[in-house]
Amino acid sequence: MSKDESAEAIHLPNGDQHIVGIKALKVLLSNDCGMWFAQGLEIDYASAGKTMEEAKVNFESGLKKTVTEHLKLHGSIDNLLKIAPQEVWDEYYGTQYTCERQKYSTIQFHDLCSNKKLVSNKTYFPFKEIAFIEQQEAA
């Protein structure tokens, strides 16, 4: 039904319990004055880090917490599923890049009633399916 490269988000609510999955999200990584900046494409979310790896970790952890926040406030992730603006996509298509493609799936169970996670961040395919694209300096 879906291409491997297509980003997908799944939300399965069941009362106060929710299952959320995000797949094949593309993230553009760029070096900005010695720090690393990570910008999501299909989801307009960003992070930063001292190293590329830290930027990725902060992106993933922050996005997970953002999903939780949306579930608490809105009961859905609809408002989270906004793509980045054209300027970001132009940068992605216009830059010379090396592509690091990984597969990431996280299935998060959240019980909003007890404010506890029944299974916290159970990751079946750790750091897989977020396609990190590194932006290189032009020669």
Place this chain on the structure above:
Amino acid sequence: MDEDLVSRERVIHVFEQVSSTLNISFFADGSQITIVKGAISDVFDLPDMIPRKMLHFFHRKYDIRIEFFFHPEMIHKSSNTVQ
């Protein structure tokens, strides 16, 4: 210190100062911040230093010209563009 990097503490301080005026909710807990504006609600794990691109992201997404607090030359650039 690189002019294009700003400490996390300074960014948090600015958000705390402007949030009520700009009708946003802002919470900070160590390196984690939460920004709520209308239907937008985001949580970030921030490093010690924040690059300019991250400030630009905050500016674009929340319509908060936070980068102007750290890069005032942007104001002059913006004014020149308008004229």
